[in-house]
Amino acid sequence: MTVLEAIQKSADFLAKKGVESARLQAELLLAHQLGQPRMKLYLNFDRVLTADETDGLRELVKRRGNREPLQHITGSTSFQGHEIGVSRHALVPRPETELLAELGCEFLRATQAPTPTALDFGTGTGCIAITLAAKCPGASITALDLSPDALALARQNALKNLVAERIQFCLGDGFCALKSAAAINVSPRQFDLIISNPPYIASAEIETLEPEVKDFDPRAALDGGPDGLGFYRRLAAEAPEFLRPGGKIMVEFGDGQADAIKTIFENGKWIVESIQEDYSQRARILIASR
Numbered sequence: 438m439t440v441l442e443a444i445q446k447s448a449d450f451l452a453k454k455g456v457e458s459a460r461l462q463a464e465l466l467l468a469h470q471l472g473q474p475r476m477k478l479y480l481n482f483d484r485v486l487t488a489d490e491t492d493g494l495r496e497l498v499k500r501r502g503n504r505e506p507l508q509h510i511t512g513s514t515s516f517q518g519h520e521i522g523v524s525r526h527a528l529v530p531r532p533e534t535e536l537l538a539e540l541g542c543e544f545l546r547a548t549q550a551p552t553p554t555a556l557d558f559g560t561g562t563g564c565i566a567i568t569l570a571a572k573c574p575g576a577s578i579t580a581l582d583l584s585p586d587a588l589a590l591a592r593q594n595a596l597k598n599l600v601a602e603r604i605q606f607c608l609g610d611g612f613c614a615l616k617s618a619a620a621i622n623v624s625p626r627q628f629d630l631i632i633s634n635p636p637y638i639a640s641a642e643i644e645t646l647e648p649e650v651k652d653f654d655p656r657a658a659l660d661g662g663p664d665g666l667g668f669y670r671r672l673a674a675e676a677p678e679f680l681r682p683g684g685k686i687m688v689e690f691g692d693g694q695a696d697a698i699k700t701i702f703e704n705g706k707w708i709v710e711s712i713q714e715d716y717s718q719r720a721r722i723l724i725a726s727r
């Protein structure tokens with residue numbers, strides 16, 4: 438079988454399994470199997486695959502056909518130019534979140550503080566914390582998560598991206614992670630920026646999501662409680678104690694949640710400064726201060 442035939446056959450199979458962008462996915466899986474960039478496939482359409490390569494590809498395509506996310510199969514994804522390892526223990530980083538991380542960086546760079554501080558609330562793979570650490574070399578970053586497995590993955594990702602010594606990792610449920618005995622040496626206790634992409638799907642809605650999400654992202658990374666807004670209520674109520682004067686909170690949220698979240702923060706005496714749209718013009722990020 439040639440490269441081109443393998444792509445076509447895999448793409449047909451994936452399309453039948455309901456996978457979106459089946460051709461692109463087939464190309465990415467073959468590129469992964471061959472250990473080369475996808476574009477290189479185009480220069481070698483007529484190359485005949487070895488038996489091992491064909492067997493390897495068949496396995497990968499079978500997994501993707503079972504709707505396992507591409508990123509779980511390849512083991513990583515790119516986030517703001519950083520390679521971030523992914524696993525079943527943390528949410529696969531999404532492109533929308535790159536924008537949140539970027540806004541966080543811009544704010545940290547603009548603060549007057551000699552060592553700006555940021556807290557990534559619910560760090561998952563660590564994608565936001567790692568971006569902040571890498572792009573704001575003067576800043577001190579704290580990342581917390583409820584899941585020890587996610588935190589281990591985040592630490593590994595930070596090591597791989599050479600920013601591990603700039604991030605403090607705290608295990609625990611929300612701000613409690615900063616108050617726990619294990620976090621006693623964590624400084625600072627207050628932050629210029631509190632940034633979060635919390636779980637925001639209403640519990641009952643999770644079953645309606647694509648298999649890639651509902652069957653492979655950890656439930657704890659998706660589930661925002663009965664109405665999906667539980668974490669925003671917690672953040673609005675608990676974050677003020679951890680915010681430095683002049684600090685800001687930046688949170689990502691889901692489609693259609695903008696008004697509800699704005700109300701939650703305003704009721705909590707926050708000043709909502711702006712609501713930013715994502716690449717598809719959907720309201721996505723709320724920025725607020727005290």
Ligand code: GLN
Nearest residue numbers: 528560561634635636658
């Ligand atoms: N902060 C991580 C991310 O944005 C994890 C988010 C989550 O688990 N809800 O990818």
